[in-house]
Amino acid sequence: MKTITIALTKGRLEQSALTLFSAAGIDCSFMADKKRKLIFLSPDGKYRFLLVKAADVVTYVKHGVADIGVVGKDVLLEHPYGYYEMLDLKIGKCRFCVASTIDYDPTDYKRKIIATKYPTIASQHFQAKGEDVELIKIEGSVEIAPVLGLADAIVDIVETGTTLVENGLKIYEEICPISGRLIVNKASLKRNKTSILALIKQLEVEIQRRLKR
Numbered sequence: 001m002k003t004i005t006i007a008l009t010k011g012r013l014e015q016s017a018l019t020l021f022s023a024a025g026i027d028c029s030f031m032a033d034k035k036r037k038l039i040f041l042s043p044d045g046k047y048r049f050l051l052v053k054a055a056d057v058v059t060y061v062k063h064g065v066a067d068i069g070v071v072g073k074d075v076l077l078e079h080p081y082g083y084y085e086m087l088d089l090k091i092g093k094c095r096f097c098v099a100s101t102i103d104y105d106p107t108d109y110k111r112k113i114i115a116t117k118y119p120t121i122a123s124q125h126f127q128a129k130g131e132d133v134e135l136i137k138i139e140g141s142v143e144i145a146p147v148l149g150l151a152d153a154i155v156d157i158v159e160t161g162t163t164l165v166e167n168g169l170k171i172y173e174e175i176c177p178i179s180g181r182l183i184v185n186k187a188s189l190k191r192n193k194t195s196i197l198a199l200i201k202q203l204e205v206e207i208q209r210r211l212k213r
């Protein structure tokens with residue numbers, strides 16, 4: 001039996017992913033009390049979990065170090081090739097939006113400046129609308145960019161909307177919903193088809209069960 005390596009996104013998606021895997025019958029209790037450890041082998045040797053940053057999940061899966069990855073659709077939209085996207089896990093739900101201060105005019109004809117952590121998604125969105133914009137890449141706290149006059153608007157993730165409200169911004173457009181996805185290395189799927197598809201089936205059953213609740 002080959003050990004299946006699963007790269008999990010550290011942080012916001014981590015706990016909900018582990019809860020989902022556990023509920024689907026994949027015992028993850030060996031990862032409790034993890035302290036600063038980043039690689040975990042299950043006692044039965046069936047699974048190995050890696051805890052890595054979101055974009056690195058894609059890198060580990062693409063290079064075949066991980067057979068499977070759990071990562072947000074936001075990250076996949078920024079890094080769209082080199083793996084199979086197999087399942088919507090319906091965890092970590094949020095959405096991409098265009099937001100700005102109350103005086104922003106989205107119909108204004110001037111060339112807008114858009115601040116974002118997600119340049120690919122932002123440029124695709126405005127290109128699809130036939131709007132030529134200037135993008136400024138920001139690494140975090142994106143909401144302050146229009147407040148401080150760096151940009152006219154932002155493209156960012158909205159979950160509860162609290163960060164927008166607390167910084168005096170509002171949503172002008174919803175771009176797309178986001179949730180955690182399961183991705184698979186292309187060669188791994190050929191090599192370990194039976195065990196990977198069995199794992200996906202287990203997760204699917206639990207996701208369906210949750211939808212019916």
Ligand SMILES: Nc1ncnc2c1ncn2[C@@H]1O[C@H](COP(=O)(O)OP(=O)(O)OP(=O)(O)O)[C@@H](O)[C@H]1O
Nearest residue numbers: 010011012013054072073074075092093094157159
């Ligand atoms: N409020 C939210 N803000 C950002 N991501 C969210 C939110 N809610 C759910 N998510 C999902 O959780 C994933 C992980 O987010 P998290 O903030 O932990 O990592 P990150 O985006 O790499 O941020 P950082 O660079 O701050 O570590 C995101 O890629 C997204 O799919």
Ligand SMILES: O=P(O)(O)OC[C@H]1O[C@H](OP(=O)(O)OP(=O)(O)O)[C@H](O)[C@@H]1O
Nearest residue numbers: 140141142156157158159160161162163
């Ligand atoms: O709608 P909300 O529930 O308020 O969540 C959305 C906020 O959370 C994320 O930021 P994060 O906390 O990851 O910090 P960052 O801005 O430094 O990326 C995201 O970029 C928004 O700023």
